[in-house]
Amino acid sequence: MSNNINDLNLKKEIFPLFDYCLNDISKYKLFDLLNFTLKNKEEIYARQIIIKGFIKNESNLENYTYSKIYFHQVHNFLTQASYDELDISKLDLIIFSKVKQEIQSKIIQFTSLFEKILNSFLKKINKTDFPTSYVKDLDYMIDFISFFEIDYYKSLNNYKIKDIISLSKKIKSKKNEFQKFYDILLKSEAYFSISQGCIFNKFTFPSFIDHDISIKDVYHPLLEKPVSNDVFFDKNVILLTGPNMSGKSTFLKSIFISIYLGHLGIAVPAKEANFPFFDYFSISINHQDDLKSGYSHFMNEIISLKKVLEKYHEGKRCFVIFDELFKGTNIEDAIAISSETIKGLLTYNASYFLISTHLHLLNNLNEIKENKTGNFYIESRIENNKPIFTYKLKDGWSDLKIGQILFQNEGITSLLSK
16 A cells, blocks of 8 residues: 655665565565555454464574575576576486586575475474465465475485486476465565564554554664653644654654554554554655755645645545644744644544644644644753753643753854854
């Protein structure tokens, strides 16, 4: 499902959390899985069961490894190269030693790799830990590899001419099935990689509920010493305040990461998580001017908001984060259109909008005064004329300003007066 998640930075921030892949092609499959949320709760729970199954089989699969070079060479040989070279005769192998050497080398790589996939991975898996639909995939892969009598050929010290011809014929007979086999295998390895990331990071699988967002001890998984927070959002518009450097963007991103990963069927960085199913995701954090297309920061905000509203009117249930919405325009304009936006979004039932803002005058809006919005701030305080940041989420509204304090503490005032 297509979402507006460029600001999530999947490749640099999320992908490494789950990248335990043994080869580059599995990495591509993993990245693909991370890019698209699932269509419904049933698909999500089905994937959860598969990943949980791999978690349960962690000790069974701890020795699963193989040569990355072998994997890519065999993959190219089976899926991309011409099979004409397998049309060999006994006479060819007798006369042309180079032909025999080349074919034998590929067969040795093939048997070595597929023996490890079969005996160190597929046959080590306890199939009772997986749903029936996925067990069919496992059985298919086992039957497919078993067709080649891998254990027999792997046991040979030397390949006789008849062995080379026999296995070559078997490989060629399955040439139209290798792509299907690899599609299933690579997805399985991506699931296995995800399970290792969930184990290492001690993530928790979420549950899906009809209303409200409730997450216990949610944190940003990339921070070395993250501060966790409990969140409970029972309003569809959540406003977040706090001074610069207080951690608003980091907090918003931690929420988005948890809910987004949950919709991939993956465990999340929290002790417990419960939230509704969403059809569309959008995150706008730290936007810059788009010089290539000629859009200013403000115009990007307008376009992003418009796309979200259009998705809602298409019937999508949206989860959206706007970090400092409309900061790209003057204060008067920002307050006016922010007020209009907040009032309008309050009517967008079943979708959730988390908005951070520096526009303190918004607090005069009746909808905010009457707590029709959820109002929170990231705690900060001044001690000995220095800002103290706790990064903890609190109920209410913050009007704390630290710009002048930082300005003075850095000696800017004295430098300007000289």
